[in-house]
Amino acid sequence: MSAKSHSFFNPSRELYYSDVLPALSIAFLNDPDNPKIYTTSVTGLSELKELEDLYIDELNEYTDLLQQKVHSLKLYLEKLKLEKLENYEQRVQYVSNPLKAFGLLRRTHQDWPKWHNYTKSDIGAAKLIAMEQLLAKAPGNDDMMEAYKGMHRIEEVYDLEAADMAKGLLLGKQYDAKMSTAECLALGDYMFNQSEFARAAKWYRLGLYYNTEYSNDVFKQIYGFESDEIRKMFLIARIKGASVDDVPIYLRELSHGPHTPLWKSEKGIPTAYQEGCWGRLPRRRDLTCRYNSTTSPFLRLAPLKMEMISLDPYIVIYRDVLSEHEIRLATDKSNYGVMFDTWTYDADPRIKLERISKGGMLYTKELSVVNKRIEDMTGLNVSLTDELQMANYGLGGHFLPHYDFVNLTRRTTLTRIFETIGGDRQVTVLFYTSDVELGGATLFPKLNITVRPEKGSALIWNNLDHTGQPDVLTEHGICPVIVGSRWTLTQTLAEWDQMFKKPCNTKI
Known part of the structure; x- marks a missing residue:
């Protein structure tokens, strides 16, 4: 046996979101060599849990037809002791736990083929066909690898x-x-x-x-x-x-x-990224919370709760700016619409792409009020970028520190693409549409700022400084989700849309 690569199961940088990602992701999704990926979102894992429930149903009926093999199959079902989940909420609660989600991925990826081979016989042929159809939808090697990575991140980042x-x-x-x-x-x-x-x-x-x-x-x-x-x-x-x-x-x-600790297995010094994800970074005490009633005329009538996070670069949190109805509407649109794998992207072909979540672009008349609220909070225009990006993170879902700005002066290959959407990303608006029980914080490592998801809140920051140049202090990442479901709704405001809104630069 080789020590270089072993398995008991023998299975046969600069990063940023981009508006070109949907086309890239859908191309991968439609590739027959790249089957459906469940791991990258709780929505996908919930579908997989439903698939497992169907598989267990078929297996239960099949065992009733068997005589010689029934004892061993009953032992398998007894060992699983899986409760059938009747609705979407119960499945989401189940797969939000990383241990259950990982077990779900491993069982469906590694156990099903073994049990299927064991149960092949002329008895219960119809049930075998039904299970084969379910087996065809089981996770592939890529999906299992994403589950491994997610568990590794949880163990490593949170020590x-x-x-x-x-x-x-x-x-x-x-x-x-x-x-x-x-x-x-x-x-x-x-x-x-x-x-x-x-x-x-x-x-x-x-x-x-x-x-x-x-x-x-x-x-x-x-x-x-x-x-x-x-x-x-x-x-x-x-x-x-x-x-x-x-x-x-x-x-x-x-x-x-x-x-019992292993001998000579001391832990290393935690990184700033780890400490930020642990929530150990000190909080500034000189910043305040207030009701914002000045950014737009409407806020004079209905001011919004605003917490200042950083003055330079400008980072704020607005509390309670999404209603339950709006959150449900966005989530439902995502669940029943097109959710594709989102990837990190780099113009350098030598840098490997990496799945990070499942996402989709949303625009409905019912959600247009959200864009109007963004204009009230920022005092800027959302005219050319009216679509909102929904994202859902799965097992150990994360996003390594990256920038939202593109820096078109240096990345000229992207200039033509971003000219069509109004230039570089001036501002990012990140709505949290769910609470996250453990993990999933937004981290600004260069500023020692950690923001934990709070349902209904909006985190807003400037990606460009007052001269219109990229602000490297806005580097940010997403800590791995441990327990829970991280849903976000994102809008980016293009710099050219703000020609008549952004104050003139007086510091040139």
């Missing part, structure tokens, strides 16, 4: 212990979710193949600790879990991550409980 994650303890809060041997070993394989050997060893040890749940011979045959093989991979990971001279110590570690 979580594998043993805590496995038992459902996330950032000190206990959840009703636990990881199985299969989930632990799957993450061990992924970490090993990413050369994260210390993390891999922890997951392998957890898999060994919980391996009693696969003591049935049929389960061993299907999953291929052998304790000796798991111990071997643990030792290989420890040797590759440290030294072969310490093998006796590694053997003793196997007898320890999963919460």
Whole structure:
């Protein structure tokens, strides 16, 4: 067995959103070699949960027709103990937990083919056909890889212990979710193949600790879990991550409980990005909250609650500026409209694209009032960019620090595209259309500012300074979502639209 790439399951920069992303993403979505991706949004994971419920229904009916194999199949269903979720809200609640969402992805990607092969026979042929049709919709390798990345981000960015994650303890809060041997070993394989050997060893040890749940011979045959093989991979990971001279110590570690720290596995110094996502950055005390009644004539009649976050660059939060009706309308339009994979984009073809979420462009007469409200909050025009961008983040969904401005003076290849939409992005308006239980904060690392999602609020900042030049202090990112569903509605205001709105520059 090669130590370079291993699996117990044997599965056969400058970043920014761009208005050209929808075409790019739809092209990938329509590519037959790139099947539907569930992991990148809670909406997709909810669909997958519904698909799993259908699959379990078919499997239950099929087992009623079997005689010889019914005992082993009943054991499988008993082990899953999955409650059928009757509606969308229940499915969203289920897949909002990263442990349940990861388990869902792993089961549907890795378990279904194994159980399907085991159950093939002439008995219940109609049920087998039905399950084959569902299996065709199961996650592919790309989807499973996104789930691995999401779990890795959650563990790494928030500095979580594998043993805590496995038992459902996330950032000190206990959840009703636990990881199985299969989930632990799957993450061990992924970490090993990413050369994260210390993390891999922890997951392998957890898999060994919980391996009693696969003591049935049929389960061993299907999953291929052998304790000796798991111990071997643990030792290989420890040797590759440290030294072969310490093998006796590694053997003793196997007898320890999963919460016992590994020898010589000290943690590094946290990055500014991590500390920001942890919420440890100090808050400024010299800024104020007030009712804004001056930006537009309408606000004199109905002022809005505004909190100043930064003076330079200008960053503010407006509270309670979206109604429940508007949020529901936008979410419903997204759920029943076209939601595509959104990607990071770079003009340099050497930089690899990365999925970050699912999104869609919204425009309806009912939501036009939101654009009018943006004009009231900013005092600027939304004339050429009336579409709003909806985004939903899935398992460990994030966006690395990036800029919203394009800097057309340096990126001349994009000039023609952005000329059609009014020039560079002057202002970004980010509406939070959901609360997020854990994670999902917006982080400005160069300003030591962390903003946690609050349903109905709007975060607004200038991307260009008073001279019209890109402001590098506006670099921002999205911390990985741990638990919950992060929905946002975004609008960007183009600089040329503000010709008669933006105050003249007096500091040239």
